[in-house]
Amino acid sequence: MNLSSQLHETAKASAEKIAYYFLDKPCTYAELDGAITKFASGLEKLGVKQGDHIALLLGNSPHFVISLYGALRAGATVIPVNPIYTADEIGYILHNGDVKVVVGLDMMIPLAEKVHSQLPKVEHYIICETEHNGLGQPGVEQLSIYPKVKSFTAVVDSGDLSYQGPELQDEDTALILYTSGTTGKPKGAMLTHKNLFSNAQDVGHYLRMNNDDRVITTLPMFHVFCLTVALNAPLLSGATILIVPKFSPREIFRITKKYEATVFAGVPTMYNFLYQYPDGNAEDLKTFRLCISGGASLPVALLKNFEAKFNVVISEGYGLSEASPVTCFNPLDRPRKPGSIGTSILHVENKVVNELGEEVPVGEVGELIVRGPNVMKGYYKMPEETQAAIKDGWLYTGDMARMDEEGYFYIVDRKKDLIIVGGYNVYPREVEEVIYNHKDVVEVAVLGVPDPNQGEVVSAYVVSKNPDLTSDQLLEYCREHLAKYKVPSTIEFLEELPKNTTGKILRRALKKQVTHTVGN
Structure with a gap:
């Protein structure tokens, strides 16, 4: 048994039971299961095969539920992605995850246009229409991704309710969840x-x-x-x-x-x-x-x-x-x-x-x-990290x-140096690598500081070679390359960062130094 097949059984036994309400509109289990089956069938007609990777750039909506369960029913591997990630962050996941199909809101079209040249494996962009229908916007037909764009509604409508789908095995990869890593690059946990x-x-x-x-x-x-x-x-x-x-x-x-x-x-x-x-x-x-x-x-x-x-x-x-x-x-x-x-x-x-x-x-x-x-089978394309995590x-x-x-x-x-912002994991190294890429930055260290609303927020301490560089300029740079919750709430410029004899930045010493300064 798996998630998709169990939902199908529930739909047969309790067809009229309400599966969800969205914007005060109900949907029964039978209606949901039918949409899932037709979406899975529509994916097959697009050439999606068992084991192909499908990314979801969606917020909380019926589109997400139907896409998730439909892709699973088709035997595909789903990669959920935070839609507020920047083009750089999304591009890395889609490329590293060998994604064949991307499902997202029509607002994703400009982002897809920006990164698609680096993603030759992506064959289809399935766009979920909103009230601001991106597919109908002037000039969309001229975009280079347009031949790959499909309407979510059209994909569902093209599907057959008689679709059965491939036989799924317990050890088949259903989901790849990308988590931030201490190396600065996300790792894909295969579930x-x-x-x-x-x-x-x-x-x-x-x-x-x-x-x-x-x-x-x-x-x-x-x-x-x-x-x-x-x-x-x-x-x-x-x-x-x-x-x-x-x-x-x-x-x-x-x-x-x-x-x-x-x-x-x-x-x-x-x-x-x-x-x-x-x-x-x-x-x-x-x-x-x-x-x-x-x-x-x-x-x-x-x-x-x-x-x-x-x-x-x-x-x-x-x-x-x-x-x-x-x-x-x-x-x-x-x-x-x-x-x-x-x-x-x-x-x-x-x-x-x-x-x-x-x-x-x-x-x-x-x-x-x-x-x-419940323990994952490993990290996608990262055998050494898998061996280090599972013993x-x-x-x-x-x-x-x-x-x-x-x-x-x-x-x-918590894990060494991990910052948790409103329930999301932020690793300092990931933020530091972005700041290090700024031409005026010499050194940077990122810490988590307590916050009454978010639990913690990101704070960055920077040594700059340009005395005219401001925190506002550096924050704007961060916003271009990091998801909102990863962007530092404050950036403080220091003459130097504390280090040990080998030159390694001492985060704990910096945290004590900052705490002492604030206390005084």
């Missing part, structure tokens, strides 16, 4: 059909999802947290998802009341905005049976304040892209421990080890490692943790 199905099923069971649930899907669908917890697990359980294109407290409160939502999944930043929203009260969220937090550590003070104000329980968990992603959750049948990521979910093992890979005693700190049917079947997360006597895990430190 199989078994990885995705098992984690969605186990998360659904762990959180007791059922066909009466109405799950708010406002986390980005291209992010693995949403994919498993707020999309795949609910659909696997026959639940209804409430698709929110863009998070806003006002919209969350409105949708919750209108549809009596039962489950909300979000990152700490979202909980903070909901808590601060002046018009929100406990009556608004009275239908919630469960709130889920992940993506970054949830401050205990915020957790307690939110629960006291809205009379709901937040269950914090832990995961990473390489594990599809969930490995731990606070259990629903035992006491929730604030500050803990919970216990191992069904079929997944977590343990804390020392540098030799030996399990450490209860309470001691070591590296968290994971084993289970004897265990995935080494790089996160430092401890376990208490009741089997609850606690993250005590």
Whole structure:
């Protein structure tokens, strides 16, 4: 069994059940399954074969759901991409990921025109029409990508409901998720059909999802947290998802009341905005049976304040892209421990080890490692990185943790130097490489600094050879080459950066230096 085939079975058993609401418009499981089948068939007619790679540059919408499940049903490998990435970032993923088909909004046309000359393997751009239909804009026919452009609606309409699709194997690669790497270049974590199905099923069971649930899907669908917890697990359980294109407290409160939502999944930043929203009260969220937090550590003070104000329980968990992603959750049948990521979910093992890979005693700190049917098969075209990450079947997360006597895990430190901005991972090296490319920059070091809204924000410390270079100029340069959440919130110019005897920049010393300066 896999995600697509299970949805097909649900559609046969509960044809008229509402699968999702989007902009207050309902869609039944039968309607959704039909669109998925026709899209898969349409892909085949475009020449898509089993194992081909399809990139999705889409936000939260029915287009994403249909494209994801349709591509999987056709036997293709899906590569979700953050649509707010810059042309450089998107171009790298499409090229490295050997993408054959790109599905995106019509607003993507100018970006595609900019990068397509570097992407000879891309044969089709499937454009999802919006109210500002890019396909009808004057001059589009003159663009060099135009012969490769197809309408999403036309692809679906060309498909056949009788389409069966190839037989899928558990170990076939279903998804490639690109994660930022310490080398500055993203790595593609290959997740199989078994990885995705098992984690969605186990998360659904762990959180007791059922066909009466109405799950708010406002986390980005291209992010693995949403994919498993707020999309795949609910659909696997026959639940209804409430698709929110863009998070806003006002919209969350409105949708919750209108549809009596039962489950909300979000990152700490979202909980903070909901808590601060002046018009929100406990009556608004009275239908919630469960709130889920992940993506970054949830401050205990915020957790307690939110629960006291809205009379709901937040269950914090832990995961990473390489594990599809969930490995731990606070259990629903035992006491929730604030500050803990919970216990191992069904079929997944977590343990804390020392540098030799030996399990450490209860309470001691070591590296968290994971084993289970959810662990990736490896990084795409990166065998050395795969061997470093997976040893004897265990995935080494790089996160430092401890376990208490009741089997609850606690993250005590993040991966070295990792910055988490609103639930998104930002590695300093990736930002530094962009800044280093500026002609006036001599040295740069990037750190994460606490922020009440985003959890952390990026801060850059630069040594420049041009005394006239301003932070505004450098920030504008960053905006051209980095996604919005990776752009530094501040850039400070220094005479020199602290280094050790070999010339290596000492981040910890810099952080202490900056903290001391701010404190004084």
